[in-house]
Amino acid sequence: MKILLLDRAFDPWQEITRHQAGQPALAGKFGATAVFVGTLRDFNQGDAVQAMTLEHYAPMTQKHLERVAHEAQARWPVEDVLLIHRYGELRPNDPIVCVAVWAAHRDSAFAACRYLIDELKTRAPFWKQELTPRGRRWVEQEKD
Amino acid sequence: MKILLLDRAFDPWQEITRHQAGQPALAGKFGATAVFVGTLRDFNQGDAVQAMTLEHYAPMTQKHLERVAHEAQARWPVEDVLLIHRYGELRPNDPIVCVAVWAAHRDSAFAACRYLIDELKTRAPFWKQELTPRGRRWVEQEKD
């Protein structure tokens, strides 16, 4: 299990490659990998988005991410979990979050991946401030 | 939309990176990428698996994959789909299949990704023959 909170741009596919390469004991043991990557779009609620600042409550974020990763591993038979979340200044097309789950079977991989992203989305202490042509604005409510 | 049927080992994360890089119009338009990768395990039904041969009915496979990719794009608002499936001789830890879906929102990305892998699994004309210490055997029924 690895949790990364990053203040710089990251490539989720490279991070997954690197994580998997660092887990030789996983080789041959997993049949299923489910991944979700959230990426900053260049539009939201009718406005162009030029940039976004992601503020977070660092020690609480770390604690929350560790807890949900453990919960996922307790609820489903998964072999490994990688969670990456950006904070700070982001540009459109920057990955915001990456959840990767390795499991023997695909039902567990999908269920744990979905659980993790939903928990990150609804409970992790992050706040988005968007920069649009109309200025900066806090995103306080999001439609799914 | 891209469909690849490959008779050689592939790296799903590199293929996703390459596909995304080849779609500059996608940049900034998708907020969600859901990916599933199926990988050959080194054990199945109680036996060590040393290798696997994946036979397929090539023109029917191509037709089936194109159809399910179009169906997914008709059922959910997705921006792009990448489907990759190996055939021929595989070794444990080789990726077998990769499904990647780009969409504005995560519900659509997850739903389309799950639909595609389930359709590949239950309808695409592929047959597995495993090499175990007890010899070659056709995998004719799989438990989920």
Added chain:
Amino acid sequence: MSITVRYFASIREKLGKEQDTIDSKGITCAADAWNRSAGIPLPPNMLVAVNMEYARPDQPVRDGDEVAFFPPVTGGTR
């Protein structure tokens, strides 16, 4: 005036052939093609495709069609 018959996986091995070309005369459905080419009864779990589309054994076939027989598929991953 012929129909192509194809076999895959375990049934290909069992019959010892992967492809057959049969005279289409007297062949009205996929099961007829099986009976003329395979020489054993059609196993109950055998899947059938006509021109690369899943079909039932009683699906009509005609000159130029490709009929395939194969066991349950095991693609993707579990």
Added chain:
Amino acid sequence: MSITVRYFASIREKLGKEQDTIDSKGITCAADAWNRSAGIPLPPNMLVAVNMEYARPDQPVRDGDEVAFFPPVTGGTR
């Protein structure tokens, strides 16, 4: 004998401070800490955390605790 109070996002901007240290005397719950530090009524949708765990405004707090107030979270992606 103090309690740390932290504010995030729009409420941090509105109050013009991100952190405050208040005397713990007379403070029995998270809402008391808000009232002493913020100086305006606690908005109804404000979320509360005590020592990095989500809590209700009436959650007891004591000397040395860290109490945080913030608007609904918008992490992850939609």
